[in-house]
Amino acid sequence: MKRSRFPFIVTGLVLVFFYLPILILVVDSFNASRFGGAWRGFSLKWYVRLFHEPAIWTAARNTLVIALIVTFVSLLLGTTSALALHRFSKSRFQRVHYTLIYTPLVVPEILMGISLLMAFVAAGVKLGMGTIILAHVTFCISYVALVVLGRLQDFDFTVVEAARDLGATGWTATRRVLLPMLAPGLAAAGLIAFTLSVDDFVITFFVAGPGSTTLPIRVYSMIKHGATPLINALSTLLLALTFTTVLVSQRLSKSGALEGGQ
Amino acid sequence: MAEFLEFKNVSKRFGAIQAVDGVSLEIKRGEFFALLGPSGCGKTTMLRIAAGFETPDAGQVFLAGREITDLPPNRRPVNTIFQSYALFPHLTVRDNIAFGLQIAKKPKAEIDREVETMLRLIRLEDQAGKKPDLLSGGQRQRVAVARALINKPGVLLLDEPLAALDLKLRQRMLIELDMIHDQVGITFLYVTHDQSEAMSLSDRIAVMNAGRIEQIGAPAEIYEAPRTSFVAAFIGDTNFLEGVVADHPEPEYSRLRIEGLPDATVYNDKQIADGHKIFLSIRPEKIQISRDRPEPKPKRNAVPAVVEDVIYLGPTTKYWVRAGEHRLQVLRQHARFFLDEKPIRWKDDVWVFWHGDDGFMLEGFRRDDEKLVAAPPQKVGEA
């Protein structure tokens, strides 16, 4: 029986469409040519040049500091939120809570960026690292909460009761049983928050201030100055970072809760 | 002091469901006490109230004379073996067992010593380093027992601990639990829906139905002298006969008028007065069956009947017979099966007979409980 080739062709085209530009970018970052296009031989010089740009280092440091703080804060708040959502799933209050948690995932980023900017300006907050962290936390919480909620849904809470039964206080049971058992899910959620924070451009663009440039913003301003090969190198590095975190987080979320949360 | 764990008029409602309905229960120190009843009758809720996971809407719980109704679970000297065992999957067998003592901040040397003792008790010394996932069902169950017992609780609560095991393993664990109970001497409150488990293990049984206790007593008492139709039908099989007390030929015995049957002599320890309608429960194995009319004897009730069905069960054979409008089940153990007189077959005319002491007058009867008893076969093409 002859099988239709059609699905293969479509799949192939989709892959090409998605990944060819990225592949070209990665290959070009190793191209000795200044203007891309023609291959002038393998070179690491753009990477070397990149490492000698102080502005890049500052941006990298900012990005990392922001991402780490955002990961920590949104893990803390998102997990708490998920626990409340799960525990009191039937109350009307928590249904409102769920909607609020879900909303940032569907609101257009540009809208969030503008509204956050307006909120900060109205409140007289100085734009900078602080505002970026706040902005990132607002949407990272949602992802963390949904991923953790997915985990809680197939979590058997009798183990927590067992710990209480054996003499543990509520807090000890949480610390010694609930959290260790949720650890893989929490790690996956944390990595998602980290990746989202590192990658975010639109919202960051609105709420960033002087001296708080992050890598995506840096890439954007470099494009305006036409430093293409450097951007390729930087983007390739960002890509590698994102890819690794996503891979690790997928490893950690074997149950597919990650997909369910997004 | 006799009562150790005591429930006083305890009630618990979940929305529209009255899970526990005014239960009073007294369990003695060191006793192996079973709470027996069908699924959904409120057994687990009772255990959870004892453990502190549920607060009763009304009533009180006492342990060794002290009220514990509102004490949180971690402050009760009571430990539970959960239906699913609820072992900690991220901890080794050793750390699972040590958990209670670690929480209590006992010195490390003492914890190690106690854990070793427990591992020996459950014979899992060589599995101590494994995670629970790698253990078999029976081994997990034993770890759950050790984890609960290491705290030396006043009462051990067990929620259908054998339900997840297959039949052979269940029988082995039954013996093991019994041995552990004898060794540690702790009070066991054992919840099950399996009457044979309750019968074989317990000192006393409370039979529960729809949130209430129907009867409390030793296994033999519950089986031989059921007080209600529910107890009679839930524990073992039985026949129900409805009749009216006619008169008292002897102080302890009444003559019972049963429609469509000759008058029957029955033991009437409850002194039910003449003229009252009552229900009689007669267990199938208490009724005898034969082709020939049995010799008349005092207090022997004999009824002619027709065999409607014969079910060979190995050690026994069950006969469904019709006597007038009544269908009765009769269980017969056969000694020397092949040498017995000519076997009784379908459509044979027989006599069934029983002693007046073997029928038991019920205090409570509900039509619904008849459904719990094995139903007579419906023959295809039978007129």
Ligand SMILES: Nc1ncnc2c1ncn2[C@@H]1O[C@H](COP(=O)(O)OP(=O)(O)O)[C@@H](O)[C@H]1O
């Ligand atoms: N947390 C709960 N919420 C609502 N209904 C419950 C809850 N726990 C038990 N029930 C109900 O109470 C009744 C008794 O339950 P349970 O004590 O678990 O019975 P058993 O252990 O005898 O099977 C059942 O009808 C059950 O559905």
Ligand SMILES: [Mg+2]
């Ligand atoms: Mg139950």
